[in-house]
Amino acid sequence: MNLPETEKKRIIIIGGGFAGISLAKKLKNVSAQVVLIDKRNYHTFQPLLYQVSTSGLEPDSIAYPIRKVLRKLSDFHFRWAKVDRVDPARQEVHTDMGSVRYDYLVMATGTRTNFFGNTDIQEHAMPMKTVPQALNIRSLMLQNFEKADDSPKESERMALLNFCIVGAGPTGVELAGAFAELKRNVFPKDYQHLNIDEMEIHLFEGSDRVLAPMSPKASKRAQHFLERLGVKIHLNTIVKDYNGEVLTMDNGTTMYTKNFIWTAGVTGAMVAGFETDNFVEHLNRFKVNSFNQVAGYENIFAVGDIAYMETEAYPKGHPQVAQPAIQQGAHLARNFRHLMQGRPMIPFKYFDKGTMATVGRNKAVVDLKKFRFGGFVAWFIWMFIHLWFLVGFRNRVIVFFNWVYNYINYDKAARLIIRSYNPKA
Numbered sequence: 001m002n003l004p005e006t007e008k009k010r011i012i013i014i015g016g017g018f019a020g021i022s023l024a025k026k027l028k029n030v031s032a033q034v035v036l037i038d039k040r041n042y043h044t045f046q047p048l049l050y051q052v053s054t055s056g057l058e059p060d061s062i063a064y065p066i067r068k069v070l071r072k073l074s075d076f077h078f079r080w081a082k083v084d085r086v087d088p089a090r091q092e093v094h095t096d097m098g099s100v101r102y103d104y105l106v107m108a109t110g111t112r113t114n115f116f117g118n119t120d121i122q123e124h125a126m127p128m129k130t131v132p133q134a135l136n137i138r139s140l141m142l143q144n145f146e147k148a149d150d151s152p153k154e155s156e157r158m159a160l161l162n163f164c165i166v167g168a169g170p171t172g173v174e175l176a177g178a179f180a181e182l183k184r185n186v187f188p189k190d191y192q193h194l195n196i197d198e199m200e201i202h203l204f205e206g207s208d209r210v211l212a213p214m215s216p217k218a219s220k221r222a223q224h225f226l227e228r229l230g231v232k233i234h235l236n237t238i239v240k241d242y243n244g245e246v247l248t249m250d251n252g253t254t255m256y257t258k259n260f261i262w263t264a265g266v267t268g269a270m271v272a273g274f275e276t277d278n279f280v281e282h283l284n285r286f287k288v289n290s291f292n293q294v295a296g297y298e299n300i301f302a303v304g305d306i307a308y309m310e311t312e313a314y315p316k317g318h319p320q321v322a323q324p325a326i327q328q329g330a331h332l333a334r335n336f337r338h339l340m341q342g343r344p345m346i347p348f349k350y351f352d353k354g355t356m357a358t359v360g361r362n363k364a365v366v367d368l369k370k371f372r373f374g375g376f377v378a379w380f381i382w383m384f385i386h387l388w389f390l391v392g393f394r395n396r397v398i399v400f401f402n403w404v405y406n407y408i409n410y411d412k413a414a415r416l417i418i419r420s421y422n423p424k425a
């Protein structure tokens with residue numbers, strides 16, 4: 001990699017997600033050369049991916065160029081590259097566009113979809129972790145509606161219009177709610193000759209409630225909202241297989257579907273070169289101490305979803321959501337300042353601001369430390385918080401405008417097949 005060699009220490013950050021960006025932004029007062037490497041040249045606001053999948057937002061409004069976010073840093077370099085391997089002994093990072101030496105390395109690679117070793121499901125399911133994957137869901141949904149509109153066979157139409165979502169965490173719940181709203185408000189106007197009752201939305205969950213990471217009250221409320229919207233919820237049900245046409249549950253029941261979306265779990269986006277002592281194998285997350293230092297190294301750190309920090313309050317590590325990632329990134333920047341000045345580092349402490357999920361128009365659930373509530377106020381707060389954390393003023397304006405437009409018109413305007421469904425995306 002062609003980077004200027006200077007007297008300054010070089011900090012390499014791998015990953016421009018919530019953690020990597022939060023860290024890099026705050027490094028502006030640290031005397032070091034900062035290099036951020038990401039396989040995409042944009043930051044993705046993952047909490048709103050489901051709105052891209054369901055035609056509520058254009059992809060450009062939830063993605064933002066990394067170079068633009070960080071252009072105010074003085075000795076900053078972005079490299080658009082995929083990291084293949086790290087060599088801790090030689091302090092080198094190997095990428096598809098060459099190698100580079102580091103003084104300090106920060107792993108902020110986040111997670112990828114976990115298929116739990118089920119190769120059939122991996123081959124045929126649609127995951128939703130990236131913008132291209134969200135566009136895949138949107139395209140396939142619309143392509144299947146187009147096919148159904150022209151199909152004389154009821155069984156074929158039923159499979160084309162059957163939407164099965166596996167995993168009733170916040171992503172699955174939000175997606176199911178958004179599909180239900182399309183069914184209620186949008187598709188009946190677009191496909192006037194289709195019997196819209198043939199569209200079904202099924203949500204599968206292995207545990208005994210939806211939104212398992214939230215309070216039982218929030219779960220109950222979200223389930224009620226979803227059922228009112230017509231979503232069919234299958235609790236205590238493991239989806240064992242999907243071969244591209246038939247979904248099989250652990251109780252042997254089968255179902256035909258051409259829309260199979262997998263939101264059932266994630267695993268760390270690990271990079272080769274580390275020993276099993278450095279990370280928790282079944283989670284693929286780096287074991288880090290309270291300074292986010294990776295076990296076994298003083299100059300390698302991990303932040304965000306890929307970091308596994310056991311604390312008294314979080315004996316199983318922090319939740320893999322945006323807040324711990326943002327806070328760890330900002331905190332590590334502070335510790336870098338201390339390191340460069342020869343001062344001791346400060347342990348990280350997570351401040352839990354609460355959790356929330358939306359189920360659709362006027363419906364959301366919020367869990368704060370002392371209060372738990374749902375309905376319109378929760379939905380309003382959900383919108384405000386998401387706008388606040390969205391990267392870039394332009395994106396905030398566009399998303400706000402879209403939401404107002406969709407709300408007034410009961411519409412989701414981005415119903416476009418820009419490129420056909422591509423399973424390799």
Ligand SMILES: Cc1cc2nc3c(=O)[nH]c(=O)nc-3n(C[C@H](O)[C@H](O)[C@H](O)COP(=O)(O)OP(=O)(O)OC[C@H]3O[C@@H](n4cnc5c(N)ncnc54)[C@H](O)[C@@H]3O)c2cc1C
Pocket residue numbers: 014015016017018019020037038039040042043044046047048049050081082083084108109110111128129170171269271303304305306320321322323325
């Ligand atoms: C669909 C969805 C909805 C979500 N909704 C919410 C929500 O409502 N609220 C909430 O708090 N959290 C939500 N989350 C979780 C939240 O998005 C994550 O916790 C957060 O993104 C973690 O930040 P991170 O920086 O650790 O990783 P990420 O944001 O995933 O960033 C990782 C970055 O690393 C890059 N990368 C990975 N591997 C390599 C490599 N080998 N080489 C180069 N670059 C690499 C990736 O391109 C990416 O840019 C959601 C996640 C998903 C997928």
